[in-house]
Amino acid sequence: MATDFTEETATAAVVESFENTPDPRLREILGSLTRHLHDFVREIEPTIEEWEQAIGFLTATGHKCDDVRQEFILLSDVLGVSMLVETLNGRRAAAATDSTVLGPFHVVESPAREQGESIDLLGKGEPCVVTGRVVSVDGTPLPGALVDVWQCNEQGFYDVQQPDVQPPGNGRGLFTADDTGTFRFVTVVPSHYPIPTDGPVGALLTASRRHPYRPAHIHFIAGAAGHTPVTTHIFVAGSPYLESDAVFAVKKSLVEEFTAVDDPDRAADFQVANPFRLANFDIVLEASS
Known part of the structure; x- marks a missing residue:
């Protein structure tokens, strides 16, 4: 695994870290997630403050969930992800x-x-x-x-x-x-x-x-x-x-x-x-x- 974590080597290093995942489907998902997420970060180049806001948003979303309210489903819904998964x-x-x-x-x-x-x-x-x-x-x-x-x-x-x-x-x-x-x-x-x-x-x-x-x-x-x-x-x-x-x-x-x-x-x-x-x-x- 690469130890010199740079903008150029970051994605390959993280994908490589998942290579020993026994479940092939999970290994595929983690690799794809890493590549897409890293591309997203490179595209928008968030500031540290923006990234902290994003983490805070996801944290607040989790805190809003309870036995009768699923805020993450709601988030998936309004982003069109739920319907895309249903359609696929x-x-x-x-x-x-x-x-x-x-x-x-x-x-x-x-x-x-x-x-x-x-x-x-x-x-x-x-x-x-x-x-x-x-x-x-x-x-x-x-x-x-x-x-x-x-x-x-x-x-x-x-x-x-x-x-x-x-x-x-x-x-x-x-x-x-x-x-x-x-x-x-x-x-x-x-x-x-x-x-x-x-x-x-x-x-x-x-x-x-x-x-x-x-x-x-x-x-x-x-x-x-x-x-x-x-x-x-x-x-x-x-x-x-x-x-x-x-x-x-x-x-x-x-x-x-x-x-x-x-x-x-x-x-x-x-x-x-x-x-x-x-x-x-x-x-x-x-x-x-």
Whole structure:
């Protein structure tokens, strides 16, 4: 290993230091990270003060993380890294549902709910019925598929953001598709909302004069035996910020109409108040290789 650490020898010296890494993938990652990071430093030539600010920013980002808030995911989101990783890993058959970011408010286990049950535990927003099927790329239904859903309320807040207002599990549900691959639940039409701006990521957006808003959406994770699971959203057509999502997650294939329905008979079928909104979202999974 080189001992004369200079601007010219720095990168090679650090890459060489990782040559005995047993895991070849880790060795590849560390070498590539070193080369790109050193090129970045050479390009911008940060002052000592700027580098200390950068370290302070990352430290503050870590301090902002807790059991319900992941500031590093938020940072990855607003830099477009989360969506780039999703896109690179989402190279599926053309018919398969597009993937999007997980986001910072997913919980490990949503409450299991019955078909047609409401995930809205407050009953204050505009009622909405969401229906869909989970199928394979050839159209074959996937009975027993699990569909994990979560969303903000009509005011733009998730349950973990308002523990004194929303009961745990509000806006969340884990549904099992029936024999035809169908799932259905009742909710409220979600609102557009700002990502959390009270931490380092918010300061970054302010400094760069970027808005923090996300268009209205509902999160989904769907999986079935023998198929690759997908993490995705549906976005409410006509919502503000569809063209400038703060985390770059909008894909045209995922924008859905939340149609206004004024039909007492249909409302009775779904056991919701009339009028209501109706959205349909079919999820297409690719078979595992």
